[in-house]
Each structure stands twice: as C-alpha cells, then as structure tokens.
Amino acid sequence: MNIQTKYIISSLSKGTRLDGRKPEEHRKIEIEIGPIEQAEGSARVRMGGTEVIAGVKMNAGEPFPDTPNEGVLMVNAEFSPVASPEFELGPPRESAIELARIVDRGIRESHCIDTKKLCIKAGEKVWMVMVDIQPLSQDGNLIDASGIAAITALKAAKMVKYEESEDKVIYEKTEHSVPLTDIPVPVTFGIIDNKLIVDPDLDEEESMDGRLTMTTNEAGNICAIQKGGICSLTMEMIEEAAEISIKKGKEIRALIKKSL
Amino acid sequence: MYKRTDGRKNDETRPIKMKVGVLKHADGSALVSIGKTMALAAVYGPRELNPRHMQESDRAIVQCNYTMAPFSTKERVRPGPSRRSTEISKVTREALEPALFLRDFPKTTIDVYIVILQANAGTRTAGINAASLALADAGIQMRDLVTSIAAGKIEGHYMLDLNGDEEEETDCDLPIAYMPREKKFTLIQMDGNITKDDMKQVIKTAVKGCETLYEHQRKALREKWSKEGFE
Numbered sequence: 415m416n417i418q419t420k421y422i423i424s425s426l427s428k429g430t431r432l433d434g435r436k437p438e439e440h441r442k443i444e445i446e447i448g449p450i451e452q453a454e455g456s457a458r459v460r461m462g463g464t465e466v467i468a469g470v471k472m473n474a475g476e477p478f479p480d481t482p483n484e485g486v487l488m489v490n491a492e493f494s495p496v497a498s499p500e501f502e503l504g505p506p507r508e509s510a511i512e513l514a515r516i517v518d519r520g521i522r523e524s525h526c527i528d529t530k531k532l533c534i535k536a537g538e539k540v541w542m543v544m545v546d547i548q549p550l551s552q553d554g555n556l557i558d559a560s561g562i563a564a565i566t567a568l569k570a571a572k573m574v575k576y577e578e579s580e581d582k583v584i585y586e587k588t589e590h591s592v593p594l595t596d597i598p599v600p601v602t603f604g605i606i607d608n609k610l611i612v613d614p615d616l617d618e619e620e621s622m623d624g625r626l627t628m629t630t631n632e633a634g635n636i637c638a639i640q641k642g643g644i645c646s647l648t649m650e651m652i653e654e655a656a657e658i659s660i661k662k663g664k665e666i667r668a669l670i671k672k673s674l
Numbered sequence: 675m676y677k678r679t680d681g682r683k684n685d686e687t688r689p690i691k692m693k694v695g696v697l698k699h700a701d702g703s704a705l706v707s708i709g710k711t712m713a714l715a716a717v718y719g720p721r722e723l724n725p726r727h728m729q730e731s732d733r734a735i736v737q738c739n740y741t742m743a744p745f746s747t748k749e750r751v752r753p754g755p756s757r758r759s760t761e762i763s764k765v766t767r768e769a770l771e772p773a774l775f776l777r778d779f780p781k782t783t784i785d786v787y788i789v790i791l792q793a794n795a796g797t798r799t800a801g802i803n804a805a806s807l808a809l810a811d812a813g814i815q816m817r818d819l820v821t822s823i824a825a826g827k828i829e830g831h832y833m834l835d836l837n838g839d840e841e842e843e844t845d846c847d848l849p850i851a852y853m854p855r856e857k858k859f860t861l862i863q864m865d866g867n868i869t870k871d872d873m874k875q876v877i878k879t880a881v882k883g884c885e886t887l888y889e890h891q892r893k894a895l896r897e898k899w900s901k902e903g904f905e
C-alpha cells in the first residue's frame with residue numbers, strides 16, 4: 415500500500431478527506447448552460463478540478479424495427495488526451511464505453527425521455543437524439559460530472575426542424591424542448607477500506623478499491639446501479655449508498671433546475 | 675398472482691446444469707446452462723504475460739473476454755466486440771478479481787474466455803458462474819466461488835432469474851455476483867425504476883438464488899475431482 419493510500423485511510427478513520435471534505439460531501443458543482451451555440455443543447459459541468467461538456471445533436475433517421483414509433487437516444491463518450499495524460503487517442507476503450515453506458519442507462523431506464531414523442535413518421539422517420547460527452551479535465555468522478563452534464567444538456571436542448579418534402583433536417587432551433595419528464599442524477603461513491611466516500615477526486619480514485627454508482631430520479635427511486643473496480647460490497651454498504659444517493663441526487667437536481 | 679410463463683415459483687431458478695473440465699486444452703473449463711441460456715468458459719493461466727509492458731510487478735492481471743456466438747440469439751449477433759460486450763467483459767472481470775489472490779502470481783496473466791452459445795436472458799450471470807467454475811477447475815486458489823444471478827420485480831412480486839419474456843415485464847433487472855461464504859457482492863448492476871426498499875428485497879431474492887447456484891457449483895466440481903482423486 416502506498417503512502418498516499420495509507421494517509422487517505424487514516425484521515426477517513428477520523429472522518430475527513432485530504433481536501434477537507436466529509437465522506438458524504440461533493441465538491442462544488444458549477445453548471446453552465448449552452449456553452450456550445452451550434453449544438454441543439456449543451457452544458458458544461460465543473461466539479462472541483464473535473465470538467466465535462468455534454469452536447470446534444472439531433473438527426474432524423476430510421477427507427478429500430480422493434481420500436482417503429484419511437485425515437486432513438488444515444489449516449490457516447492470520447493476520452494481525449496486533453497483531459498488527462500492517461501487518456502490515449504483512438505476508439506473509445508472500456509472505461510469510456512462503461513461511462514457512456516452508465517449515463518445512457520440512467521437516462522433510458524428512468525424513462526425520462528418520451529421516445530414516442532420523437533416519432534416523425536411511424537416505421538420510417540424518427541428523431542435520433544445523440545448526447546456526446548467530452549471530458550475536458552479528469553480530476554476524478556467523471557461519471558457524475560458526465561451524467562449531470564448529459565441530462566442538463568438534454569433539458570436545455572431545443573428541437574430542430576425536419577423538412578419532409580426534402581427529407582432533411584434544418585438546423586434551426588424551434589421553441590420546442592426535447593420531451594423530458596424527469597431528471598435522473600447519478601451519485602458515485604469511491605470505496606476505500608470498506609468505507610464509502612461521495613464524489614472521489616483523482617487522488618482518491620488512484621487509491622480506491624472500487625466504486626459504486628446509483629442513479630436516482632425525481633420520485634426518489636433508483637433507476638440504475640453499477641459497481642466498478644476490484645472490490646466487494648456488503649449489503650450494508652449497498653443500502654447506505656442507496657440512502658445517500660437519494661439525498662444527494664435531490665440536492666443536485668435542485669442545482670440543475672436552478673441553472674436552467 | 676403473477677403466473678410465470680414457464681410455471682416456476684417466484685423464487686425458483688430455471689433448470690440448472692453445470693459441468694467442469696469440458697475442454698481438453700484449457701487449464702480450467704466449465705459449461706453452465708440456466709434454462710435456455712448456455713455459457714462456456716475457458717481459463718488459461720496463471721501464465722506469462724506478453725507484451726511485457728502490460729505485466730504488473732507485484733500481481734497477476736486478469737484478462738476477460740465475453741463473446742456471444744453469432745447463432746446464440748433469434749437475430750444473428752454480428753461477430754466482433756460491441757459496446758455491450760466490452761462493458762460485460764469489464765464487469766465480469768471485476769466480479770471475479772475479488773475472489774482471486776492476484777499477488778501470488780506477479781507478472782502473469784489469468785485469461786478468462788466466455789462464449790455464450792445460446793442466449794435467453796441472464797447471459798452475463800451465466801458467464802460469471804461458468805468462469806468462476808473454470809477458475810476453480812484450473813486449480814487457482816480462490817477466496818470463494820463467485821455465483822451470479824439476476825432478480826426483478828413483476829406486478830409487485832420479487833422474481834428470481836428472469837427469462838427472456840420476463841425481462842420485458844419487469845420493473846427492474848438487477849444482476850448480482852456474490853460470494854456466499856464471504857457474504858460479499860462483487861457485481862451489482864441495475865436497470866429499472868424501483869424504491870430503495872424494493873431494491874433491498876430484489877437483492878435478497880437474488881442472494882437466495884446465488885446460494886442455490888453455489889450448491890450446484892460445488893456439486894459440479896466434486897463430480898469431476900472426486901473421480902480423479904484430487905483432495
């Protein structure tokens with residue numbers, strides 16, 4: 415065990431963290447709406463030294479055969495080396511894919527997007543809503559920053575027009591929003607020495623055994639869970655995480671609403 | 675009362691079959707079927723890891739690959755990695771690693787290959803059960819066998835081991851991997867929309883299923899190794 419990990423563990427046993435936070439405390443979250451004018455919707459989220467931009471682009475395309483009258487949601491994440499010396503160029507690797515899928519599931523499984531309202535012509539044309547996540551600085555807990563940025567960008571997004579006679583999308587924003595009914599919020603815990611810490615920063619990420627993410631919705635229900643890393647969890651830890659993520663999710667949701 | 679399409683009780687798994695040592699060339703192997711879902715796992719190692727820059731000087735690494743055979747589903751699965759299979763490979767690896775003593779084998783790799791031969795819900799969990807058996811069959815020391823199963827909630831009832839039809843109905847799909855002796859979770863995922871209390875009950879349902887699987891796993895290992903006189 416390296417010295418930093420030992421120090422983190424000894425601090426935690428006294429109830430504090432290296433940057434002075436309590437175990438259940440997030441770093442300061444700042445949300446900026448619409449930094450990218452040309453995107454249908456965008457949001458920049460800062461959590462301490464971590465920074466992420468999410469952008470929403472829309473296109474008209476063919477629906478999936480099993481859901482002919484529903485639009486399509488896609489979440490993608492690209493880890494560019496601008497955000498961290500640890501990131502490499504090339505197609506998304508396992509950690510970027512996992513992050514995108516956690517954010518995707520949080521949005522999809524909370525059923526906050528009414529995909530039926532994204533149908534243009536059943537069986538032929540539907541809206542494809544693409545959320546792209548671009549980390550600008552990886553200083554720990556990209557999952558929460560990305561999840562908050564993605565849902566905020568969707569909330570802020572305005573639909574564009576589809577011209578049926580020409581079969582093309584005209585990228586002019588309308589006053590209509592994307593049909594959203596909920597704000598799912600992910601809360602990630604680092605697991606160090608069998609203790610849960612909310613919103614791990616980079617130092618803590620390097621020392622932690624694993625993590626647990628729980629995404630909750632407006633009703634205080636849980637809509638997605640994901641464990642990562644080489645750790646094992648007890649039932650008590652899972653229950654504690656559920657309780658805290660509901661409480662924290664509420665606070666962050668209020669912050670998102672305030673920023674809109 | 676919700677009637678399950680295959681007539682099972684709510685806390686009953688689909689029929690389970692497990693066999694270890696099914697492959698000639700692998701160091702350890704297992705075939706697990708749960709209902710129509712069929713997972714084959716092969717383990718090689720600990721063996722030397724190449725390229726050497728990937729070696730860890732103080733521990734073994736685990737490389738895990740989950741693949742669905744093209745003929746495993748109704749619609750053909752396109753060969754090659756997908757976003758889904760990449761994620762499942764990752765969570766499977768992370769479900770197995772806590773059971774292993776990786777520091778005993780520095781600079782080596784333990785390679786786990788899972789092929790889903792037939793898919794009807796619960797492929798990641800079947801894959802983990804098979805991989806855990808294959809690791810044990812390879813003679814690799816483990817803290818505990820890793821067992822894995824999903825549970826959900828349909829029309830107010832907690833339901834163990836959802837089949838393909840039930841996956842469409844459920845309020846949530848919650849797969850776990852669990853070490854029964856240690857009482858610890860090494861995988862937990864969930865998609866759905868449930869309350870905290872429901873989550874707890876669904877997990878409890880899945881844990882019960884894991885205890886059943888544990889017995890099947892131990893039986894499968896004994897069947898091979900008692901014959902070959904391994905103590």
